[in-house]
Amino acid sequence: MKKYLFILLVMAYSLFSVASAASVEATVNTKEVVQGNPVQLRIKAIGGAAAFPNIRDINGVGVTDSGTSRQSNMQITVNGMQRETSTVRKYIFVPEHDMVIPSYTVRVGGNNYITKPIAIKVVKSNAPKLQKSEKISFSLKAQKHSVNVGESFVMTVYLSLSKNLQGLQVSDYVAPHSPDFFIKEVGGQKKYEHDGYTVVEMRYIVTPKKEGNFTIEAARAKLGQADWSRQDIFGRPGTTWQAIATNALSVEVKALHTDADLIGDFDIETNIDSQSVKANKPVNLTVKIKGKGNVEDFEFPKYEIDDVTVYSDDAKVESHVDGTTLLSSYSKSFAFIGADDFVIPARTIRVYNPDSNTTKALKIPSYSIHIEGEKAAVMPVETASQAVAPKVETNIVEKTIKVKSVNWWMLVLAFVLGMLVMYLLQFLPKVWQRKERSYKASDALKILYAHMSEDPAVEEMVRKLYARKNGDKSVQIDKKELKAMVERFR
Missing domain, CATH: 2.60.40 (Immunoglobulin-like)
Structure with missing residues (x-):
């Protein structure tokens, strides 16, 4: 019983220890921005009190300081209870051309930390130009309309909505499609402001399967607009839905008259x-x-x-x-x-x-x-x-569970319950004890392959695992030896 009490006292000491590792990181909401749209620089400092730089401009572009936020929480880690205080300062600017956000020095807890530079790329919008009277545009554009078999090209869906329209909703989106092409979405949805419109882009990689003249069917969606003639009991407007569709695309696919990989x-x-x-x-x-x-x-x-x-x-x-x-x-x-x-x-x-x-x-x-x-x-x-047999780089990562707040009585209760559980464990039958961990051949291969050159026994085990994987059932593998090797390099 004394042994268990000693273990629990050590655990309790670790549980109530408080530590904080300082660090600083700079991030942006996007590294590729359409010309005329803002970029938000976010500098996060973890540790004690933080002193941020006073940034007036970035490469000659004026900066707006959008404020500071601070958050403090507790973390339960293998090293005990840790208090983490994070402070975030946000800066907003509108880049006019490609640029690099330089490194900045942030002082945290009496020490200086430097952020990493971030490259920003400014691009022009390829969305179709609209007449001022047009409120909505839904279109499909392609980089090329004549390609070779196997030649991929980029296709983009543009949805432009006038900023004067309020309460618009878009649902039931169906991507452009064709059985004669491989079509894959790439880059995710991109949203920005351009010429008085909110523009949403969706880009696709298109690869033709065979020679011929083919059509890529239009993208489709439903657009909902506020209908004030229909209101609920709280005075909120109803929604009127209408089906919208882009244009279709005609593509000429030519035979490839050369041998190419x-x-x-x-x-x-x-x-x-x-x-x-x-x-x-x-x-x-x-x-x-x-x-x-x-x-x-x-x-x-x-x-x-x-x-x-x-x-x-x-x-x-x-x-x-x-x-x-x-x-x-x-x-x-x-x-x-x-x-x-x-x-x-x-x-x-x-x-x-x-x-x-x-x-x-x-x-x-x-x-x-x-x-x-x-x-x-x-x-x-x-x-x-x-x-x-991929090369495996083994990284040890400390896993943390973030807890918003921990009351003192909860910690005391956890301590008491822990003592009780540790005491009762010695009376549990062995049938309840944890079974030995076994490893699949594929998992063992990934771990051992990177250490083949370190030990002939490991190299021999990798050869046996590959032989079994390729159907040679005559090869015998000692499971205890395999387990010991895997545990050795984990």
């Missing part, structure tokens, strides 16, 4: 970590492709090398729209493991640029890999398939 304008970058390693140690190759166009459907050609095991991760693909231009990046990593010298063969990716009507080759060079020292025997478990 990608369509657009791309560059390539490769990196190999070493060309001389010990036997059965991995050689890591990373390939990055980026530029204008779509890479979502691109499949990198497989590597197949005799007596070499090749692992690869899932490709990382990112896309965003800059104005009306689709920008994409593709990144994929490979790990090669061999017992003797080998050569990673060269690869060529052909790219067709429809704007210049030219084709260029992105080349990945061959790499000669030397195995150091005496040649080791090839491990008995092999797989030649392109298995998924």
